[in-house]
Amino acid sequence: MKKLILFLSAISIALSSYGELKYVFYMIGDGMGSNEVLAAEMYQAELQGRIGRVPLTMTSFPVFGMATTYSASNGITDSAAAGTALATGKKTNNGCLGVDKDSISVTSIAEDWHLKGWPVAIMTSVAIDHATPGAFYAHVDNRSRYYEIGTQLAATGYEFFGGAGFHKPTNQKDSNAVNLYDLCEQSGYTFAHGYADAQNKLGAEKLILVQAEDGIDKQQPSESIPYAIDRKGGDLTLSQIVETAISYMAPKGKFFMMIEGGKIDYAGHSRDAATNIQEVLDFDQAIQIVYQFYLAHADETLIVVTADHETGGMALGHGGKYILNLQALQHQQISSWELNTQIADLYKQYGRRLKWEQVHALLQEQLGFYSHIEINAKNEARLYSAYKHLIRGKQKTEKTLYNDISELGGEAIHIMNKIARVGWTSSGHTAANVPVFAIGVGAERFTGWYDNTEIVEKIKAGL
Numbered sequence: 001m002k003k004l005i006l007f008l009s010a011i012s013i014a015l016s017s018y019g020e021l022k023y024v025f026y027m028i029g030d031g032m033g034s035n036e037v038l039a040a041e042m043y044q045a046e047l048q049g050r051i052g053r054v055p056l057t058m059t060s061f062p063v064f065g066m067a068t069t070y071s072a073s074n075g076i077t078d079s080a081a082a083g084t085a086l087a088t089g090k091k092t093n094n095g096c097l098g099v100d101k102d103s104i105s106v107t108s109i110a111e112d113w114h115l116k117g118w119p120v121a122i123m124t125s126v127a128i129d130h131a132t133p134g135a136f137y138a139h140v141d142n143r144s145r146y147y148e149i150g151t152q153l154a155a156t157g158y159e160f161f162g163g164a165g166f167h168k169p170t171n172q173k174d175s176n177a178v179n180l181y182d183l184c185e186q187s188g189y190t191f192a193h194g195y196a197d198a199q200n201k202l203g204a205e206k207l208i209l210v211q212a213e214d215g216i217d218k219q220q221p222s223e224s225i226p227y228a229i230d231r232k233g234g235d236l237t238l239s240q241i242v243e244t245a246i247s248y249m250a251p252k253g254k255f256f257m258m259i260e261g262g263k264i265d266y267a268g269h270s271r272d273a274a275t276n277i278q279e280v281l282d283f284d285q286a287i288q289i290v291y292q293f294y295l296a297h298a299d300e301t302l303i304v305v306t307a308d309h310e311t312g313g314m315a316l317g318h319g320g321k322y323i324l325n326l327q328a329l330q331h332q333q334i335s336s337w338e339l340n341t342q343i344a345d346l347y348k349q350y351g352r353r354l355k356w357e358q359v360h361a362l363l364q365e366q367l368g369f370y371s372h373i374e375i376n377a378k379n380e381a382r383l384y385s386a387y388k389h390l391i392r393g394k395q396k397t398e399k400t401l402y403n404d405i406s407e408l409g410g411e412a413i414h415i416m417n418k419i420a421r422v423g424w425t426s427s428g429h430t431a432a433n434v435p436v437f438a439i440g441v442g443a444e445r446f447t448g449w450y451d452n453t454e455i456v457e458k459i460k461a462g463l
Ligand SMILES: [Zn+2]
Pocket: 031, 079, 265, 266, 269, 311, 401, 429
């Protein structure tokens, strides 16, 4: 008994003897609502042939909270206003980045702490000048001013950036304006093109890790790294970016890192359940890498994982029946974006001569239709009608934020979702609460139900 008491008191001393906060990981799953997280967990359990969940790393953290996401201008936020709230603790209007609703600049935690001597790393799976990363360094009243956001990135002096390259590397209004890649080099940044190149440049004074392809053409816009579901060997991954950032930043002795899983949102906008789940799992892999760092520095590290908003109104359950069939999504091999590209390529190659059998073969190969997933007569008729519209040059295209969805591709993914019993209410964002998961120094502050503006204040309270 005495031994047990000693043991328990040793544990309580260990729990209360947190050291000084040195390492902060602020991880944001763009568009990652609670259902997106649960879908990834229940999908994995279904793959094991059971009902339930396979816990992700993030949901295994000991502290859980919920945050509201509305912006100053609307009940439904965009990523710029949400990013601003998460980075600065201030509500702003949709579209505004790093400024309040009166267009006055507000300071992000990254800027604030960098001034106090904290090394800063900002990374994402989308472009490094996109809204969420931008909220940690830029100040513009319109998130679409990408070139200007990029010039502000170059001026930060932050130690590390990682992701796809610049969305608009050139200034469309002024052809004499300096290219953003050149501007960053002039500002002391070294570019690493892909993971292998980065490992040789860990000694650089300031480092920007981008996809290999961005090394080839500095004029071209860079949107994002490939979806996890579409990944091919050699593609840069979010986990590789995070690994590189940790290798690069750890010798500095302390740091603030913002890590965005940016394409959960893209898959939500496309209402593409299989791709969405794979993006959440991929983001969780990056969290696992961070968690390994935490295990080695538990008394000096804080990890906070949250989302800026939910995207798509994902519902687990669809069509009135008490059935969930997420396992069907394992047969989808590519994203809706890639499927639409492949359909467009087929049409480009064959035009009106494109045969229904060729479309059949594509849907079988990429979605498992006919071979693994039964397609009833009603769904077959919908697909056939979309095919007819395609070869007649009359198909309707739906524009969503990051993806032009062809009628045929849209029908196919819609059928896939219906078979898996995943519903979507929107091709945009919703006002749903987002989860907050935390572990480490000061994690206990993140329990409860609060506003997204409070998250950054809770992190700052650890200093
Ligand atoms: Zn979005």
